Amino acid sequence: MLNETLTAAPRSCGDCPIQHRAVCARCDADELAQLDKMKYYRNFEAGQTLIWAGDRMEFVGSVVSGIATLTQTMEDGRTQMVGLLLPSDFVGRPGRGVAPYDVVATTDMVMCCFRMKPFEAMMEATPHISQRLLQMTLDELDAAREWMLVLGRKTAREKIASLLSIIARRNSTLHLEQPTGQIVFDLPLTRDAMADYLGLTLETVSRQVSALKRDGVIELEGKRHVTVPDFHRLLAEAGDDSDGGMLV
C-alpha cells in the first residue's frame, strides 16, 4: 500500500520510518539530540494546504508519512505541479523567507518540522546536514530535468505512462523491491492532479488512461487501484530507454 498505516508521529528518531533517507540520515546521536530540540510534529488532513505561495516560511521539515504536491499557479489560474513529495522528502529552503509554491497534502500527512532559525544555524555548524541536503537536492534536480523532457517532448499517452512508471518505481523503492514483472499500487492523485502534473487537461488524462487499459498496459480496479502486468511494457509506452537509464 502506498499510504503507510502510520498516521501518528513516531515516538523517537529511532522509531522514525524515514530515518535512513531523510535530511537527518547522516546525523549522529549528538546531532539528533540537537535537532530534537528544534523539532515538532504536525499533522495535516488530505486536501489541506500546508503552505501558500507568498507566505512567510517559519519552518522547514521532512515528510514522515503521506503525500503532498508542489504547485505553481499563474494569475489567470493555469497551474503546473512541479514536485511530488513522498515520505523522506524535504520541504522548504533554508535561508528563504517566502514560499515560492503552494504545498498541498493529497493524503493525510505527518510532517517533522524544524524551526527555521535554529535549523539554519545548525546547518552552518554541522556539515552532515548540508551534505545530505545537497545529495537530496541534486536528486530532485535530476527528477525535475527528467520531468522537463516529459513536459516538453512526450505525447499524452507517453506522459501518462511516464507518471505511472515513476509512481510505481518510487513506490517499490520505498519497499526495497526491484520494479520488474507485475506491479500493483494505488494512485495517490486524482485525474485533475495528474493533469496538473503532466501539463494536460483532465479529459485527456482520462482518455489516455482508458486507452492504456483497453490496450492491456494496465488494469484498473476502481479508479485508483492499478495493476501493471508488465513493467517493461509500461516503460516502453513511456518512451523510456529499454531498461536502464535510471540514475539512482
Added chain:
Amino acid sequence: MLNETLTAAPRSCGDCPIQHRAVCARCDADELAQLDKMKYYRNFEAGQTLIWAGDRMEFVGSVVSGIATLTQTMEDGRTQMVGLLLPSDFVGRPGRGVAPYDVVATTDMVMCCFRMKPFEAMMEATPHISQRLLQMTLDELDAAREWMLVLGRKTAREKIASLLSIIARRNSTLHLEQPTGQIVFDLPLTRDAMADYLGLTLETVSRQVSALKRDGVIELEGKRHVTVPDFHRLLAEAGDDSDGGMLV
C-alpha cells in the same frame, strides 16, 4: 555583450571573473590554494560537445566564460534542453561517475575543471564548498521548476517571451543592473536550440519571434541582436506576474 571578451584562462583566482559567484565563492585563501592543486583550465570551441551522456565523468568544474547547454535525448531522436549554463555555473555532480546529459558549448568557452576524486575529498573536509554548491543547486532547482511551468502550461508565444526575459534578466544581473525599460542583448542560441529549450519546433519559434517583432514587443537587428523597448511589456507577454515573482 553577452560573450565576454575573456577567451583565455585567468592568471589566478584573484583575476577570475567568476570568483564571487562560482562554487569556490566562499573559500578562503587556504582553500583556494588547495583547489589550485587539483584544477586545470580547458578551452572548448563553439559547437563542441564537452561531455556525452553516458560518458564517465573524470572532472567537475565551473564555466568561466561562454555558454553551454544541457540536453536530454530520447532513442527516437527527440531532444529537450534541460539547462543553460552561463559563466559561474557548475558542471557535473560530485559522487556521480556517469554523465546523465549531453553538455554542448554554444559559444567558445573556458572551463575551470577540478579532478573528481580530490574535489570530492575536499568537499567532505571543508563545508564551504558543499554549502555554496547547495545554494547553487537550490537555485537551479528553482529555475528548473520555473521552466516546468513554461513547458507544461504556456503557449508558444509566451514560451518565446519567457525565454527572452530569462536571457535578458540573467544577462543584466551579470552586469549588476536592474532589468527595466530598454534592454539590449545578443541571443546565445540558434532558433533550433531555442526550440529544444522550449519544447517547440524551430518553425514555430521563428513564427512567434516574427510575431513579437511585428507587434513591437521586440526589435531585431540581424537574427541575434535583440532590443526590448519595454521589459514590463515582455514580462506581460510571458504571462509572468506583473513584476515581482522573481526569487533571487
Added chain:
DNA sequence: CGGTGGATTGACCCAAATCAATTATAGTGG
C-alpha cells in the same frame, strides 16, 4: 559568384484542448 547552413514563410494536418453531456461513487439526512 555558387554553395551551405540558418531562418522565414506558406499550406495543410492532427493531437490535444474545449465545450458539453452522462455516468459512476460516496455521502447525508429523512
Added chain:
DNA sequence: CCACTATAATTGATTTGGGTCAATCCACCG
C-alpha cells in the same frame, strides 16, 4: 433503506494551436 446531493470520472463532438512538409530567402564565406 432510499431519495438527494455533490464530486470525480468518462465519453462524445467540435475546434484549434502548433506540428509537419515544403518552398524560398538570406548572409556569409571560400
